[in-house]
Each structure stands twice: as structure tokens, then as C-alpha cells.
Amino acid sequence: MTGLEVAAVLLAGLAAGTINTVVGSGTLITFPTLLAFGVPPVTANVSNSIGLVPGSVSGAVGYRRELAGQRARVVRLALASLLGGAVGAVLLLVLPAAAFEAIVPVLILLGVVLVVAQPRLSAWVARRHEAVGGMSAHGAWWVWPLVLLTGVYGGYFGAAQGVLLMAVLGIGVQESLQRLNGVKNVLAAVVNAVSGVIFALVADVDWSIVGLLAVGSVVGGQLGARYGRRLPPTALRALIVVVGVVALVVLVLG
Template identity: 55%
Template sequence: MQWYEMLAVFVAAVWAGGINAVVGSGTLVTFPVLLAVGVPPVSATMSNAIGLIPGNVSAAWGYRRELAGQRRRLLRFLPASLLGAVTGSWLLLHLSERAFESIVPVLLVLALLLVVFQKRLQARSLARREARGVTGDPRGLAGAGMFLAVYGTGVYGGYFTAAQGIVLIGIFGALLAENLQRLNALKNLLVLGVNLVAGATYVWVEHVGSGPSRLDWTAVALIASGSLVGGTLGARFGRRLPPSVLRGIIVVLSCVAIVVILTR
């Protein structure tokens, strides 16, 4: 890369780290920039996933207070995310990029609708559970459905990473009676888990494989340093946003993500 290309990747990574901390979809910033500077699509996906991990760490740490009292949720959903990440990583290494990307706009539209109608859906879900004398998070078939939805999001995250946070926020916001900032904290930790598993898988495949390397370590270093800065800033300021403002940001970024993916 030329120096100006490296600068563009670093700046995009700072912005992506901040977006990921607040809601997600930072990959929609870094991925097109990597393509623009000449990194092949699969290489860009793998390098981007590894590079964003420091930003995920800083975002999760910044939201650590909002994680208080969510240990059971984390223990329920983290295995689903990790299993999904393994599946998605395998798919990336064995399927064509377009084979899976075709469902991304559909996922984002569904997530957007879940966020827009979050309060109404939360109220109905809570009313049904209260009528049955059920307290706490959804259990039984509803709980199993949430587990599968989180697993599916992990598959998508392990394959492409872009906007998985928006999908998670949409799912959690509609079905869990919880503040958006606390759900965002849970989302940050699950996304970190997905990217860690995906990144470790990519590195392992590169280590044992006999073909040419598909990881661009220059891109990884630039995105890692930039996302670390962005994740720290995003967590610092994003956690202060009122729920209505945060919801508005999620809706706007969801619309942008849908347009970007449809016009790629």
C-alpha cells in the first residue's frame, strides 16, 4: 500500500471501531476501503475480522458496567455465537462470497423493523409472559428460538462480520425487556467472541494451509490500531446516549448498511 492508502484504512478503522461500539456495522466502512486499495474480497474479509478485534475488546471493556447482572444471558448466548462463528468461518473458506451475501439485506431489513417496533414488541412479549405467569427472559420454545437466532447471527458474523451487531440488537431489543444500552453491552461481548473465533480460525487455516496467504497483515495492523482508538472513543461517548437517540442511530446506520450492500 501507498502511504495515503494506509492512512485511508487507518481512518476508516477508527470510524468503524466507534460505530461498532455504539451499534455495529463498522465493517461496512472498512471493507469497501480495503477493496478500494486493492485487497481481494476474501482476504479483506479475513484481515478485517482479525483487525477489528482490538476495537471489540475496547468497546466491551467500555461497556463493562452495563454488563452487570447479565451473567446468565451471557452464558446462554455466548455458546450460540461461538458455534455460529465456527460455522460461518468454515463457510467463508468453502463457499463463494455471493452465495451467502444475498441474504444480508433481508437480515438487515428484519433487524431494522425489530428496532423500530422494539417498544411495542417488548410490551407484547412481556404481556404474554405475565399472562402465563412467566418471569424473566423467554424460555422454552421462545428461548430456543432466540438461541437459534443468535447462532444464525454468529454464522453470518463468522462469514462476513458486517452489521451483525445491528441484527443482535434487533433480536434482543424485541424479545428482552431491557434497556438498549445494556443490550448493547451484551452485543459487544458476543460480537467480540464471534470475531475472536473467526480470527483464530483464519490464522490457523493460514498456518496449516499450503496455498498462498490470504491474510494481509499490513491491513490487519492498520485496522487493529485504528479500531482500538475508535472502540475506546465509541464506548466512552456512546454509553451516554439516551435510548431514543441510540435507537435513531441504529435505524439510520441500518438504512445505510442496506443501501451499501445492495449497491455493491
């Protein structure tokens, strides 16, 4: 890799680590960056998944205060994320590469739409929190299976996985959004970790990319936990949407 490519991947990892901690769509930054440098889509995806694991852990550690008192909830939902992430990773490996290349534009489009819709989702979730009471500490019965399905999505590709998780948790669990964001970071870390282990054992991984993304995402995870709440949300979403749309155009026209 050239010096420019190294710097770009490192910065993309930092941006993804920050964004994943705050919102949850950092793959829409790193994946297109890797594609732009000619990395094959499947290799880019598996290398990206492994490289962002340390950033997910970093973000979860940064939210440790919000996680206090949620141990039972986190353990229960982490099992769903573990199973879902493993299934998603296996699907990526057993399905033909052509299938992944065909579905990636759809997944990127889904991620972009979710990022755009995130303010309305958050507002709706906040209103529901005010209106609903008496819910189980673990949330509605459907939270666990939907977290599992989100894990399948995250293990297979993962763009905007965090947005999906926040929608599920925010609607189904009676808890403050900041505390749920801490749970979201742990669940995303579990999905990335289990898929990363599977990919490391059997997939074609570019370890130089993994290392750069890991370093950048760890720093980004701490920045997101410490300063992320101060970032202008509209500007952050706009950046993610622009990068996602550019990636979509390149994939469709390429």
C-alpha cells in the first residue's frame, strides 16, 4: 500500500470507530474506502469486520458508566448477537462471491435510508418511551429474536447495524437512550468479534488493512464515547449519506 492509501485507511478507521460508537454506520465509510483502492468486495468486507472489532470494544468500554446495572440484560442479548453474527458470517462464506456483490448495493442503500431516517426513528422511540410503562426489564418478547436477526445482518455486512439495534432496543426496552446506546455498542462488538474470528480462520483476510483499521477504530471509539455527543448530528449523517451514495453509484456503474 502507498503512503496515501495507508493514511486514508487509517483515517477511515478512525472515522468509523467514532461513528459506530455514536450512531452505528461506520462501515459506510470504511467499506467504500477499501473498494476505492481496488480491494475485492468480499476481502474488503471480512478485513473490515475484523479491523473494526477493537473499535467496537473501545466504544463499549467508553460507555461503561451507562452499562452499570445492565449486566443481566447485556448477557441475555449478547447471546442473540453471538448466534446471529456467527450465522451471518457463515452465510457470507458459503454463498458465492457473486451473490455478495449483487446484494451489497441493496444493503448499502438500506444503510443510507436508515441513517437518513434515524432522527425520526429516535423521535418516535422517545415518544414511545414516554407513553409505555410496566415493561419487563428485558424488554418485549420480540427484542431477543430481532437482535438475533440484526446480528445475522451485521455478520454478513453490517452497515448501519447500530441504527437497527437502537431502533429495536429503543422500541422494545424501557430504558434511557444513552444507556441503550451502551448496550448497542456491546452487542455490535459481539457481532463483529464472532464474525471476525470465523473470518480470521477461513477467509481471505488482508491483515495490513485489519491493522490500520484496528488502530484507527480504537482511537475513534474513545473519541466517540468522549466527544461524540457533541458532534452536529446533521453534519455527521450528511457525511455518511454522501459516502454511501458514492459507494452505491460506483458499485452499480462499475
